[in-house]
Amino acid sequence: MYFNSISFLFFFFIVFIMYWSISRLKNITYSNLFLLVSSYIFYSFWDWRFLGLIILSSISDYIIGIKIFQSKKNNHKKLLLRLSLILNIGLLFTFKYFNFFINSFIDVFSISDGVSLNIILPVGISFYTFQTLSYTIDIYKGKLKPSKNIISFLTFVSFFPQLVAGPIERASNLLPQFNSLRSFNFKNTLHGISLITYGLFKKIVIADKLAIYVNSVFLNVDSYNSFSLIIASVFFSFQIYCDFSGYSLIARGLSKLLGFELMVNFSQPYLATSFRDFWRKWHISLSTWFRDYLFIPLGGSNRTFGRIIYNIFIVFIISGLWHGANWTFICWGFFHGFFLVLERLIIKYYYKTIEFIPNFLKTYLVFIIVNCLWIFFRSKNIDESLLYFNKIFEFNFSFNLNMICAHKGPFNLILSISFIILLLLSYKLPKDLKFKKSNNYLLFNIITILIILFLGTNGENEFIYFQF
Amino acid sequence: MNLSTSNFSKFLIKLIFIVSVISFILTKIFEQNIILKTQTSGAYKINKIINEDLENEIPIFGTSRAKSNYSSSIINKNCFNYGVDGISSKIWIFFLEEELKKNKQKPIIINFDLNGFRNYLGSNSNYIFNYPSIKNLTNQHSFNNNLPLLKYYGYYEYYLTEYLKYKFPLNKIIDKGGVYSNSIFSDSDFNFNIIRRSKLSEFFKIDSNQVKKLFSLINATNRKIYFVISPYHKSVLNNYSNLKDAFQFLRLLEKCENVKVLNYSEVELKNEMFFNTSHLNYNGSQLFSKLLLDSLKLIDSENFN
Numbered sequence: 051m052y053f054n055s056i057s058f059l060f061f062f063f064i065v066f067i068m069y070w071s072i073s074r075l076k077n078i079t080y081s082n083l084f085l086l087v088s089s090y091i092f093y094s095f096w097d098w099r100f101l102g103l104i105i106l107s108s109i110s111d112y113i114i115g116i117k118i119f120q121s122k123k124n125n126h127k128k129l130l131l132r133l134s135l136i137l138n139i140g141l142l143f144t145f146k147y148f149n150f151f152i153n154s155f156i157d158v159f160s161i162s163d164g165v166s167l168n169i170i171l172p173v174g175i176s177f178y179t180f181q182t183l184s185y186t187i188d189i190y191k192g193k194l195k196p197s198k199n200i201i202s203f204l205t206f207v208s209f210f211p212q213l214v215a216g217p218i219e220r221a222s223n224l225l226p227q228f229n230s231l232r233s234f235n236f237k238n239t240l241h242g243i244s245l246i247t248y249g250l251f252k253k254i255v256i257a258d259k260l261a262i263y264v265n266s267v268f269l270n271v272d273s274y275n276s277f278s279l280i281i282a283s284v285f286f287s288f289q290i291y292c293d294f295s296g297y298s299l300i301a302r303g304l305s306k307l308l309g310f311e312l313m314v315n316f317s318q319p320y321l322a323t324s325f326r327d328f329w330r331k332w333h334i335s336l337s338t339w340f341r342d343y344l345f346i347p348l349g350g351s352n353r354t355f356g357r358i359i360y361n362i363f364i365v366f367i368i369s370g371l372w373h374g375a376n377w378t379f380i381c382w383g384f385f386h387g388f389f390l391v392l393e394r395l396i397i398k399y400y401y402k403t404i405e406f407i408p409n410f411l412k413t414y415l416v417f418i419i420v421n422c423l424w425i426f427f428r429s430k431n432i433d434e435s436l437l438y439f440n441k442i443f444e445f446n447f448s449f450n451l452n453m454i455c456a457h458k459g460p461f462n463l464i465l466s467i468s469f470i471i472l473l474l475l476s477y478k479l480p481k482d483l484k485f486k487k488s489n490n491y492l493l494f495n496i497i498t499i500l501i502i503l504f505l506g507t508n509g510e511n512e513f514i515y516f517q518f
Numbered sequence: 519m520n521l522s523t524s525n526f527s528k529f530l531i532k533l534i535f536i537v538s539v540i541s542f543i544l545t546k547i548f549e550q551n552i553i554l555k556t557q558t559s560g561a562y563k564i565n566k567i568i569n570e571d572l573e574n575e576i577p578i579f580g581t582s583r584a585k586s587n588y589s590s591s592i593i594n595k596n597c598f599n600y601g602v603d604g605i606s607s608k609i610w611i612f613f614l615e616e617e618l619k620k621n622k623q624k625p626i627i628i629n630f631d632l633n634g635f636r637n638y639l640g641s642n643s644n645y646i647f648n649y650p651s652i653k654n655l656t657n658q659h660s661f662n663n664n665l666p667l668l669k670y671y672g673y674y675e676y677y678l679t680e681y682l683k684y685k686f687p688l689n690k691i692i693d694k695g696g697v698y699s700n701s702i703f704s705d706s707d708f709n710f711n712i713i714r715r716s717k718l719s720e721f722f723k724i725d726s727n728q729v730k731k732l733f734s735l736i737n738a739t740n741r742k743i744y745f746v747i748s749p750y751h752k753s754v755l756n757n758y759s760n761l762k763d764a765f766q767f768l769r770l771l772e773k774c775e776n777v778k779v780l781n782y783s784e785v786e787l788k789n790e791m792f793f794n795t796s797h798l799n800y801n802g803s804q805l806f807s808k809l810l811l812d813s814l815k816l817i818d819s820e821n822f823n
Contacts, residue, residue, distance in 0.1 A: 056662070070523075233522075234522045234523055234526070235522055236522040236523075236525045236526050236529075239522075239526050240526075240529065459679060461675065461678070461679045461682065462675075465675065488525075488529065491529075492529065492532060492533060492536075495533055496533065496536050496537055496540070499533075499537050500537065500540060500541070500544070500667075503541065503667040503668065503671060504544070504667065504674055505674065505675070506671060506672060507672060508671065508672020508673065
């Protein structure tokens with residue numbers, strides 16, 4: 051059940067009405083219990099068999115959290131934390147990485163017979179695992195007290211608006227919201243609806259439209275010239291941004307309608323003037339997670355320059371691996387790490403020179419590099435990404451209308467470019483779509499809904515980040 | 519109901535009302551000015567066959583092969599090409615059924631494909647879901663099909679593209695419902711097409727329900743019906759595993775008094791007459807239509823002269 055489907059619209063409508071009816075009873079447990087059941091029903095639509103996995107992960111972390119808090123001895127606390135790490139990372143490893151590591155091992159050592167399991171990746175496992183991990187780590191560090199209410203905790207882990215693709219919420223932000231009474235707020239609701247419609251616009255109108263061109267080119271990289279390949283890579287940059295940020299906006303909007311506040315996950319990342327800036331604006335919930343739970347524990351920036359470089363590479367390679375069990379993601383992460391390190395070196399030694407470079411040029415340069423790195427992300431394997439780069443650097447810009455349009459017609463290309471322009475124009479809207487008057491919300495939603503209905507791409511296409 | 523929920527209800531009602539009104543107006547404008555003005559689109563042809571009753575019109579029914587192979591202007595000034603892309607016999611039988619509801623005496627031309635009777639409907643954009651008969655035909659009973667804007671959701675671009683292609687045909691020639699490509703492929707491109715096509719196994723298929731319906735329609739009318747097998751590239755015919763069955767069926771069809779079968783499948787045309795191995799280009803359609811007209815003049819001089 052995708053957020054961009056009619057079935058979800060009906061599901062959410064029923065949940066919304068019933069939830070606020072139950073909330074009138076002013077009993078947090080009833081409200082949370084209802085959200086928990088709704089979340090489990092939502093997840094069952096994907097694959098009910100993996101419901102047990104979420105329940106197992108949630109209950110074990112709930113118990114471990116309490117035990118860590120109650121424990122007086124540091125060794126005991128450490129042992130419990132390790133248990134939580136082994137359990138969570140073990141689940142993630144088994145379901146997401148087992149086959150990848152086994153196959154890579156077979157390739158490296160040229161073993162003919164390997165053990166390969168037919169494992170289905172449970173939807174959202176990377177997201178909820180990181181969420182529960184942060185909970186136990188925060189309790190271990192003394193930053194957070196464990197939840198006393200198991201229903202609140204289970205709902206925090208499985209809260210359906212952000213269950214399958216984040217944002218990866220911190221327990222310190224979201225969990226207290228499950229422990230307090232929610233009341234219906236008109237302005238928040240209007241804001242929530244606007245976030246949902248804007249998210250749908252990004253997904254259905256822009257991302258799904260760009261996907262037509264991108265899929266056509268990536269399906270047959272060999273037969274396109276540099277012109278089409280460059281267009282496809284730029285389109286993919288915008289596709290993945292609109293797809294994922296669209297999902298995050300819908301998740302935030304749905305949560306707002308239920309009285310919850312989720313963190314902002316994207317902040318116009320392609321306007322970043324540096325790589326550091328880019329990672330402050332892109333998938334913020336994941337990048338801050340890695341910063342707080344990996345980069346800083348490794349020593350962060352308060353070490354020797356060599357150690358900082360090491361830390362950056364570790365974080366970005368693991369970040370790449372988090373996205374998927376494929377060398378393409380590892381390469382993507384590695385090169386992001388590489389350019390961050392390069393940027394630090396340039397800032398360290400040539401600060402005065404780059405100070406004079408206008409911001410728009412910096413933005414342009416960062417975009418070009420980020421755009422190139424997305425080629426790794428989108429390719430099926432390393433060979434395909436190398437072929438893609440090779441074909442681009444052939445510099446074959448011969449004019450062939452059919453090829454430039456990726457065999458999808460000039461109108462599709464014109465619309466795709468127009469939608470990117472429309473996206474950039476939408477940046478002129480108030481920050482985070484917070485309008486001052488309710489009539490502005492009304493006007494914004496009318497226009498956005500009409501654009502979606504009129505220009506939306508047919509079909510309920512999956513969100514890209516669901517596969518992670 | 520507190521102030522917040524009451525305000526929200528008002529907001530929601532306003533939003534739904536305004537979106538519905540604008541949607542309704544936009545849908546009507548789009549339907550009347552784009553969809554129903556594109557003579558070459560399936561939706562236009564469906565609408566025309568259901569609503570228009572032109573006494574002298576000679577319809578040509580069939581799939582994309584009908585659309586690209588028959589030049590209406592050459593065959594008869596009253597001909598209209600009802601060929602639709604991506605459809606199968608199920609749809610042209612529907613066209614025939616609708617045509618026979620009209621009180622007319624003019625003959626009917628049906629382009630018969632050698633793959634026989636199939637059930638595919640092609641894209642939803644071929645249809646206009648304003649009629650119960652179309653909803654039944656396509657089995658599209660979804661509630662969305664009754665809502666303004668939602669009923670064409672995802673197909674606006676297609677309709678608009680078709681409209682623009684119709685209004686500004688760049689490398690195509692448009693003629694009374696027919697669309698003909700005027701590009702000629704190089705030998706290497708055409709050979710590539712032959713190789714690609716040769717990997718497909720083709721066969722004639724019978725669907726007993728469709729055959730039964732076709733015979734009942736033919737037997738219930740005294741209008742002349744010409745089943746025409748327009749030319750295929752010889753490489754396609756070689757791929758068919760049971761051509762004999764197809765010709766046996768056509769012989770059976772010809773036993774009906776008002777049916778005449780005209781077989782041009784084996785007429786050998788040069789490669790430059792084809793758009794691809796099963797569709798003619800503009801020159802090919804002109805040539806074939808002249809050949810067809812010569813035959814029709816001999817058989818039915820009253821209607822074709």
